Amino acid sequence: MISENIHNAEQRSPVQQPMIRVQDATLHYPAKATLMQQFWRRLTQVPASPTGAGAVGSEISRAAGPTEGRAMDRAGVSGASTTAASTASTAATTATTATTVRAVDGVSFDVMPGSCFAIVGESGSGKSSLARLIVALSRPTSGEVFIDGCPLSTLPINAQRAMRRRVQMVLQDPRASLDPRMTIFAVLQEALLVHQLHPGISAQRTRIVSILRRVGLGPSFLQRFPHELSGGQRQRVAIARALICEPDVLVLDEPVSALDVSVQAQIINLLVALQDELGLTYIMITHDLSLVTHMADHVAVMHRGKFVEMGLVADVCYRPQHAYTQSLLASVPGAREVEPVAA
Numbered sequence: 001m002i003s004e005n006i007h008n009a010e011q012r013s014p015v016q017q018p019m020i021r022v023q024d025a026t027l028h029y030p031a032k033a034t035l036m037q038q039f040w041r042r043l044t045q046v047p048a049s050p051t052g053a054g055a056v057g058s059e060i061s062r063a064a065g066p067t068e069g070r071a072m073d074r075a076g077v078s079g080a081s082t083t084a085a086s087t088a089s090t091a092a093t094t095a096t097t098a099t100t101v102r103a104v105d106g107v108s109f110d111v112m113p114g115s116c117f118a119i120v121g122e123s124g125s126g127k128s129s130l131a132r133l134i135v136a137l138s139r140p141t142s143g144e145v146f147i148d149g150c151p152l153s154t155l156p157i158n159a160q161r162a163m164r165r166r167v168q169m170v171l172q173d174p175r176a177s178l179d180p181r182m183t184i185f186a187v188l189q190e191a192l193l194v195h196q197l198h199p200g201i202s203a204q205r206t207r208i209v210s211i212l213r214r215v216g217l218g219p220s221f222l223q224r225f226p227h228e229l230s231g232g233q234r235q236r237v238a239i240a241r242a243l244i245c246e247p248d249v250l251v252l253d254e255p256v257s258a259l260d261v262s263v264q265a266q267i268i269n270l271l272v273a274l275q276d277e278l279g280l281t282y283i284m285i286t287h288d289l290s291l292v293t294h295m296a297d298h299v300a301v302m303h304r305g306k307f308v309e310m311g312l313v314a315d316v317c318y319r320p321q322h323a324y325t326q327s328l329l330a331s332v333p334g335a336r337e338v339e340p341v342a343a
């Protein structure tokens with residue numbers, strides 16, 4: 001009888017679906033060769049000539065372009081010796097020959113509703129590129145990103161805009177992410193106009209004042225410009241802009257790294273309170289492991305576009321298995337001495 005009741009209860013309670021699912025996501029960028037690299041590559045493709053340096057010199061002129069080529073001819077480059085061609089060949093072998101950059105390389109993970117999933121790694125590891133995939137600012141080279149079970153790559157344009165409203169982003173530097181020519185009211189109103197929310201100036205003003213108060217700012221900030229605010233106040237406006245569309249997910253890309261230490265704690269406490277009040281799902285990108293232990297439930301360590309370690313914060317941050325994770329922890333003074341908070 002008991003087992004039958006348990007079976008019936010399992011049938012009545014469906015398995016919770018991930019809010020965000022990233023499945024084998026890969027993002028490749030074309031490598032942008034420098035002008036010098038292009039020059040050496042073209043130089044080493046010159047066929048052998050019985051006259052030796054004459055063909056090499058003319059190819060140098062063509063590779064350099066019409067203006068630079070004429071200047072090089074006048075300087076006597078066309079009469080360069082074969083030694084110059086040999087030196088060029090040696091330099092070309094040391095130049096970067098990769099045609100693509102694997103910013104994200106086969107990444108997979110799930111984020112459950114109401115949780116905080118942290119992605120940590122050094123600069124250039126691919127964290128922000130992965131964030132761009134999640135908010136549909138970039139399309140994956142392969143793989144898929146699902147928002148509440150819906151694949152982003154198959155959505156038409158109008159559906160993509162509706163989906164973006166559910167997944168908002170808070171960027172690292174509020175000074176760069178806020179238009180300096182717009183008042184705070186105009187910055188927040190723009191989001192309502194784009195997504196056609198709260199029509200009418202009166203309804204919009206009510207919503208804007210309400211969201212400003214939620215992030216700790218009052219109506220007196222409505223007619224101010226971003227340069228008139230402190231760094232912490234600007235980041236509160238950036239959070240308000242993300243929240244005003246009533247999203248389900250916030251992607252936090254280094255949300256406190258550009259702020260003073262005294263202000264960082266205030267913004268972190270605000271984000272924690274907002275998640276509790278609104279039931280938000282967070283994806284937090286950071287290189288600060290102490291912030292991860294304070295906010296996140298699960299964490300993934302990213303290195304050269306791949307996840308090298310992933311799991312519960314208590315496991316990854318206090319019992320790391322990968323050498324790269326251990327090196328990150330070693331760079332944070334006192335990170336290993338802090339005990340995780342019991343669930």
